[in-house]
Amino acid sequence: MDPLVERAKRGDREAMAELVRRNYDAVYRFCARRVGLEPAKDMAQETFLTACRSLRRYEGRSSFEVWLFGIAHNLCRRSLRSSAPVNVEAAWRTEPDTEESWIDRRLLVEALRGLSAEHLEAVLLHEVEGLTYEEAAQLLGVPTGTVKSRLHHAFARLRSSLQAQGVNR
């Protein structure tokens, strides 16, 4: 386990502050992509406060960042359950890229909107947050095979949606 996390577990506030500095950006973006920019600040703050309170129970079975994502994931899910559905615009850019794109960005976002919540979450966790299948499975509380299957079906669905709209390489 990271010595900094060990120190934070022992109640070292400075170590915890350092952990916030190291992970805040990733956690903030994780929240922003799920609940939107406006509530992301509060959600990120709540994630770290919850982490601070629950740190004693962290056993290092997953990386600290994945553990934080797990807390953020639960908070976001709880928040979305009691408010409006996820704002896809918060997760995706709709304006065209300056670099040459293979796919029309708007059509891609449209196809992503067509995914189920479970498939979209698997895509976000693996493709965007960069989690491995195992880490994503730990965070979602499902077997690794389920993450693999969700990603396979999500990509098949995206490809068929894009092909239906005439997007070919």
Place this chain on the structure above:
Amino acid sequence: MNVRENLKAYLDRELPEDQAAAVRQALEQDPSLRQELEEMRMLGLEIRRAATEPEPVGMEQTIGRIAAPRRPWARRPLLALSGIAALAVLVSMVSVLNRARGDAPMAESAAGADVAMKSVAPMAESMAEAPGHAAGENPDYAMAGAFPKRMVVRTADIRLKVDDAAAAMQKAIELAKSLGGYAASSGISRETERSTPVGTATLRVPERNFDAALGQLRTFGDVLSENSNSDDVTLQHADVSARLKVLRAEEQQYVTLLGAAKTIGQVLQVRERLNQVRQEIESLDAQRKTLERQAALSTITATFVQRTAVGEPEPGRGWASEAWASAVNGLTAAFRWIGAAAIFLFVYSPLWLPALLLVAYLARRFK
């Protein structure tokens, strides 16, 4: 194994080596599979590029809050609420315990029987209050409906230490009258000339006022002992009623036969049998009415022992035996109180135990 299903995992280097080798082999042989793999790779890239990268805000605020000194209860509203809930449960338990002790300070042993009696009391009340049927004259209530109504005969003995035995006895008689009952007997006696007087009153009160009467009597003085009893006579009453019904039908048949008798011998024979049946009917009817009266009017035997006046030595008892009795009584009362508290704690455990566990859980979690 479906190679296509493993394509995405192969692309993400998430396949075990044997499965990855199989996919590699399939890719070499199938150009369409290679095309699909390339499309997936590009799609993944486009998804990553399409994802927003918002500029984080609020980090310093978060650090500030984490570094701020802890205010445990303000920061943990759930824990605070759980604590308050647990406290409320505890306070209500103590208040219930105190009230129960106030109601029956010396009768914890009878508490179980008392509860059982209370459960049948509403039915007994409905029996005693049936319209048109005064106490003791209610012929039909026992068999109304598919099941007989419960009939419970309730009795109690209570012994109290009072300042004035005669006055207390008079008060008890008045109490019985005010509750719709009467005093079946009363009297005052002394064991010896020097003994303090002891008054005894047998009170009959409507079953529905049984608890009220006992409760009032307890306030007359210090309760020395109390015993209550309930006897369920439902089956006995139903049995008597059924036998009555059969005998009445039989009586009717003999009356018909008597009318049809042609000879004196026949008349005498039938009349003799009719008389026997009628005697049995009268006996059973008396039994039934007694049961109904007993169930409708409960019996409380109250004994009032007059206190010895201050400074006046109690006959036959020295200071040492007095102290001994007092100490034993105190110890017994203490044990009884502890026993009652344990019973209350156990009975109320579905209320306080989850609250306590929740508090313990939250305390451990937020520690």
